[in-house]
Amino acid sequence: MNWWVIILEAFALGIFLYSVILFAFYVFIGIFSIGETRKYIHQNRVTDYRMIASSLHAPSVSIIAPAYNEGLSIVDNVRSLLSIYYYNLEVIIVNDGSRDNSLQKLIDAYQLRRIDFFVPRQIPTKAVRGIYKSRNPVFRKLTVVDKENGGKADALNVGINIAGNDYVICIDVDCILEQDAVLKMVKPFMEATGKRVIASGGVIRIANSSIVENGSLVKVRLPREYLPRMQTLEYIRAFLLGRMAWSRLNGLLLISGAFGAFDKEIVVQCGGYNRNTVGEDMELVVRMRRYMEEKKAPYKVTYIPDPLCWTEAPASYKVLGRQRNRWIRGTYETLKFHRKMFFNPRYRLLGMLSYPYWFFFELLAPVIEFLGFSAFFIMILTGLVDWELFFPLLAVVVSFNYLYSVFAVYMEVKTYNQYRRRTDIAKLLLTSLSEPFNFHPFVVWSSIRGLVDIFRNRHSWGDMTREGFDKKIS
Amino acid sequence: MILLFSISIFDLLNPGLLYTVAGVFTAIIVLLLVLIYWNLYQRKKAFFQPQSFRMGFELWVSKLMLEEGELLKVTVPAKFAKHLKQPHKRQFALDSLIELKKSVAGTVGDNVVKLYLKLGLKEDSIKKLNSPVWHKKVKGINELSVMKQEDLNARIFKLTNNRNKYIRREAQAAMFNFYGFKGLRFLNVLTHSLSDWQQLNLIERLRPLDPEPIPGLSAWIHSDNATVVLFALKLAEIYQCFEVHDDVVSCFMHENEAVRGQAAKTLKEIAGETTAGILCERYPSETVKNKINILNSLTVIADDAQLPFLIKELDNENDFLKLGAARAIAAGCTGGWALLDSRALQQPLLFQNIYDHLRSELKK
Numbered sequence: 001m002n003w004w005v006i007i008l009e010a011f012a013l014g015i016f017l018y019s020v021i022l023f024a025f026y027v028f029i030g031i032f033s034i035g036e037t038r039k040y041i042h043q044n045r046v047t048d049y050r051m052i053a054s055s056l057h058a059p060s061v062s063i064i065a066p067a068y069n070e071g072l073s074i075v076d077n078v079r080s081l082l083s084i085y086y087y088n089l090e091v092i093i094v095n096d097g098s099r100d101n102s103l104q105k106l107i108d109a110y111q112l113r114r115i116d117f118f119v120p121r122q123i124p125t126k127a128v129r130g131i132y133k134s135r136n137p138v139f140r141k142l143t144v145v146d147k148e149n150g151g152k153a154d155a156l157n158v159g160i161n162i163a164g165n166d167y168v169i170c171i172d173v174d175c176i177l178e179q180d181a182v183l184k185m186v187k188p189f190m191e192a193t194g195k196r197v198i199a200s201g202g203v204i205r206i207a208n209s210s211i212v213e214n215g216s217l218v219k220v221r222l223p224r225e226y227l228p229r230m231q232t233l234e235y236i237r238a239f240l241l242g243r244m245a246w247s248r249l250n251g252l253l254l255i256s257g258a259f260g261a262f263d264k265e266i267v268v269q270c271g272g273y274n275r276n277t278v279g280e281d282m283e284l285v286v287r288m289r290r291y292m293e294e295k296k297a298p299y300k301v302t303y304i305p306d307p308l309c310w311t312e313a314p315a316s317y318k319v320l321g322r323q324r325n326r327w328i329r330g331t332y333e334t335l336k337f338h339r340k341m342f343f344n345p346r347y348r349l350l351g352m353l354s355y356p357y358w359f360f361f362e363l364l365a366p367v368i369e370f371l372g373f374s375a376f377f378i379m380i381l382t383g384l385v386d387w388e389l390f391f392p393l394l395a396v397v398v399s400f401n402y403l404y405s406v407f408a409v410y411m412e413v414k415t416y417n418q419y420r421r422r423t424d425i426a427k428l429l430l431t432s433l434s435e436p437f438n439f440h441p442f443v444v445w446s447s448i449r450g451l452v453d454i455f456r457n458r459h460s461w462g463d464m465t466r467e468g469f470d471k472k473i474s
Numbered sequence: 475m476i477l478l479f480s481i482s483i484f485d486l487l488n489p490g491l492l493y494t495v496a497g498v499f500t501a502i503i504v505l506l507l508v509l510i511y512w513n514l515y516q517r518k519k520a521f522f523q524p525q526s527f528r529m530g531f532e533l534w535v536s537k538l539m540l541e542e543g544e545l546l547k548v549t550v551p552a553k554f555a556k557h558l559k560q561p562h563k564r565q566f567a568l569d570s571l572i573e574l575k576k577s578v579a580g581t582v583g584d585n586v587v588k589l590y591l592k593l594g595l596k597e598d599s600i601k602k603l604n605s606p607v608w609h610k611k612v613k614g615i616n617e618l619s620v621m622k623q624e625d626l627n628a629r630i631f632k633l634t635n636n637r638n639k640y641i642r643r644e645a646q647a648a649m650f651n652f653y654g655f656k657g658l659r660f661l662n663v664l665t666h667s668l669s670d671w672q673q674l675n676l677i678e679r680l681r682p683l684d685p686e687p688i689p690g691l692s693a694w695i696h697s698d699n700a701t702v703v704l705f706a707l708k709l710a711e712i713y714q715c716f717e718v719h720d721d722v723v724s725c726f727m728h729e730n731e732a733v734r735g736q737a738a739k740t741l742k743e744i745a746g747e748t749t750a751g752i753l754c755e756r757y758p759s760e761t762v763k764n765k766i767n768i769l770n771s772l773t774v775i776a777d778d779a780q781l782p783f784l785i786k787e788l789d790n791e792n793d794f795l796k797l798g799a800a801r802a803i804a805a806g807c808t809g810g811w812a813l814l815d816s817r818a819l820q821q822p823l824l825f826q827n828i829y830d831h832l833r834s835e836l837k838k
Contacts, residue, residue: 052675055674055677057712120797389489392492413510425514
């Protein structure tokens with residue numbers, strides 16, 4: 001046996017073991033998520049949210065939505081946020097130095113006037129140019145902040161500095177929240193007794209092709225286009241299975257920047273969002289967890305499976321590629337900042353399981369898959385592939401992939417059942433068939449480009465061009 | 475991506491075995507597909523088929539509620555009696571009555587309860603109460619509670635300190651539904667936590683009732699259970715229970731930060747002549763969060779006697795405390811605005827901002 005063969009065998013063995021462990025994780029995640037989702041549904045069967053919504057004594061909540069050049073839709077988006085059903089609510093829109101007429105549109109639509117406002121120095125940020133409140137008491141919940149451009153993290157930090165409430169919910173301004181979203185997000189914080197809930201995430205769903213009227217979602221429809229439909233399936237898998245399982249373990253590292261609730265006191269103590277990463281959402285959660293671990297304070301990061309937030313997914317390969325490029329860079333930067341926790345028993349589950357999982361199976365997965373693909377093609381050319389073994393192994397891998405997707409769809413149907421038409425479910429299932437050959441390789445390729453960008457020192461956010469939701473035609 | 479070579483590691487993998495594994499996965503996929511479509515079919519069936527039962531039952535119930543006469547003498551129509559033998563339709567009927575009971579009161583509410591008993595649905599609720607499965611037990615308690623089945627109070631009372639928080643929560647709400655303020659007696663024996671969510675639930679349930687003296691409030695403030703103390707302090711704040719002023723002051727010695735913070739909030743509502751002074755005394759040993767609570771209370775109750783203390787706090791490094799002290803000075807002290815104005819002239823960058831902020835906030 002020569003060295004070349006030994007290296008190849010070691011490589012193949014490594015990839016084989018990696019795949020087996022990854023599959024084992026998926027099986028574990030799938031099974032483990034069932035209990036958490038069932039528990040959540042059962043415990044809320046007799047919960048009367050209406051009573052709490054109008055309560056003067058409910059905890060105060062600030063929704064913070066940064067906006068940059070959102071002039072086209074900002075007025076509708078703010079209207080949607082103002083219609084949320086919760087008494088003790090403040091909606092803070094942070095205009096992050098937009099170059100369009102976003103601010104003027106808000107001033108006109110909501111009768112805003114500039115007020116004197118002392119901004120306490122809690123988290124350092126770029127300068128605030130002005131703070132606006134409405135003359136009209138109907139919009140008393142609204143505060144608009146105009147600031148110098150400093151990026152999403154900086155805008156969120158300004159919102160946190162201004163927020164006068166106990167909890168902050170950070171969202172993307174173009175997200176559509178369900179009417180009861182705040183109520184449901186606040187509940188885990190209020191239910192905690194032994195452990196302090198420091199952050200809570202909610203499920204994000206894809207709203208492409210759904211009908212939106214006055215900033216509210218009036219009809220849920222499965223996306224017509226391939227890419228958003230594929231992402232619908234991907235989100236169901238990630239949120240309904242992955243995050244619920246990690247939440248049960250209390251090992252969640254990521255709460256999506258599009259919709260997450262935080263204990264403001266802990267966020268401030270941790271220094272707010274990090275402005276030096278494109279993955280500020282994940283970085284904040286990891287930093288908050290690390291802070292609590294180092295303080296040895298009992299805490300929990302929770303996730304709720306209710307579909308509470310709807311967003312528009314990229315519909316073109318170009319925009320999707322940029323998004324995935326940014327996601328992998330964010331993951332890399334976050335894991336790099338907190339590398340001290342890697343297999344560090346001081347950080348318990350966070351250091352021994354959550355961090356290593358993210359390192360091996362989120363950050364390294366595209367690299368390993370890419371190497372695998374590359375080696376495979378080289379071996380085809382050199383005639384080293386055993387085709388008799390290739391096809392059965394391919395059958396195992398592909399059937400496992402479909403099994404995981406079908407299981408996710410089953411969980412969706414069994415629980416929240418957002419897509420009620422049988423044809424929609426059939427389309428969703430059929431879409432999954434192409435994933436291993438089309439969507440997944442593209443995502444891997446985008447991630448590889450993201451990793452290359454890191455080493456070329458590119459830190460751009462990347463434009464996320466939106467196409468807009470379907471509007472109801474009256 | 476798994477690569478395959480004609481080298482040793484994969485000699486161990488038998489293509490037949492791999493095809494079998496793939497076959498098993500495929501079989502599970504098929505099973506899941508069947509379950510998915512079966513589920514969708516069942517949902518559709520549940521929505522359309524019993525539509526006649528649903529609408530008919532609801533119509534019958536609403537007619538019964540509006541009719542005057544002896545409800546107990548009414549016979550259940552045969553078409554419903556047949557349906558009501560099926561568990562899921564019984565549950566539908568039960569859920570309809572529960573929803574109706576929640577939205578009506580008085581005689582109509584009493585009639586709903588009578589109908590619930592007449593249809594034998596209480597037995598269903600009791601069966602759930604007896605279930606070892608926690609969520610069924612919770613549902614059972616909820617149904618009995620909404621239907622005011624007070625004869626089961628002894629059994630439900632025992633559950634108010636159950637180790638399962640959901641059972642505990644529902645049993646506590648039931649006791650409250652049965653007896654109003656007096657139902658809070660479970661607080662005397664509660665050893666488990668009373669979550670903020672449950673506290674808020676109870677407070678909201680109390681709201682429609684006429685305020686009355688709360689028996690045991692003083693004892694709860696001295697409870698060993700910090701969450702009971704917290705809840706008692708909230709009740710004292712909402713119902714302005716001046717008689718527990720000294721008990722509330724004693725909470726400043728409590729080890730729990732939230733209890734001390736709530737004590738500061740409560741004192742704002744039941745303040746006496748000495749309260750502001752007490753808050754100033756406690757202030758230096760408190761956490762920042764509680765200092766903010768104290769300053770918020772002082773905004774309402776401080777007078778000129780607290781001015782030296784508040785002026786000192788204007789130099790605090792923390793902006794929130796600075797702002798809180800300035801607010802209390804402006805709101806409660808003679809010449810407070812003038813004092814802040816002169817400070818703004820001395821340190822315009824910071825205090826002019828604070829001054830303008832407070833002008834905007836307090837003098838709208």
